[in-house]
Amino acid sequence: MAALYLEIDLCSELDLVWIVMQSAVAPLPPYWQELTDEENEPYYYNSVDDTSTWEHPSTLYFTLLRDQVFFFWLLTTAPQSITCPLGSIHRPCTLSSLRDQIVCGSLV
Numbered sequence: 001m002a003a004l005y006l007e008i009d010l011c012s013e014l015d016l017v018w019i020v021m022q023s024a025v026a027p028l029p030p031y032w033q034e035l036t037d038e039e040n041e042p043y044y045y046n047s048v049d050d051t052s053t054w055e056h057p058s059t060l061y062f063t064l065l066r067d068q069v070f071f072f073w074l075l076t077t078a079p080q081s082i083t084c085p086l087g088s089i090h091r092p093c094t095l096s097s098l099r100d101q102i103v104c105g106s107l108v
Contacts, residue, residue, distance in 0.1 A: 005059050006066055015073075016066060023062040032057045 006023060008016045028034065031048040045052045 005055060006062055008066060016069065019062055019066050019069065023056070023058065026056065026058045026062070029057050 006020060008020055010017060010020065028044070032044050032046050034042055035045050035052075036042055041054075043052055043054050044057055046057070
């Protein structure tokens, strides 16, 4: 389930499995608790600001960590000049769009 939330493919991105494993056992941040709804589905509740979410409160942290690891990989192993295919249609090239293209092998 953690790999799904973090959009990490466990078959092709084996170097990111450690992030999935860490997120799966991450403790809840202070003031958060895990509860279940009427259908026995887990959700998370923050008693301080009275908010609830279906995603683990630390998902954003691990998503950003995944992007940092990928960005580091990109800077240290990718070619020096990369042209984002999305640039030709006047949309910004985001890290996730670039990541998807490199992982899929379509970026040359």
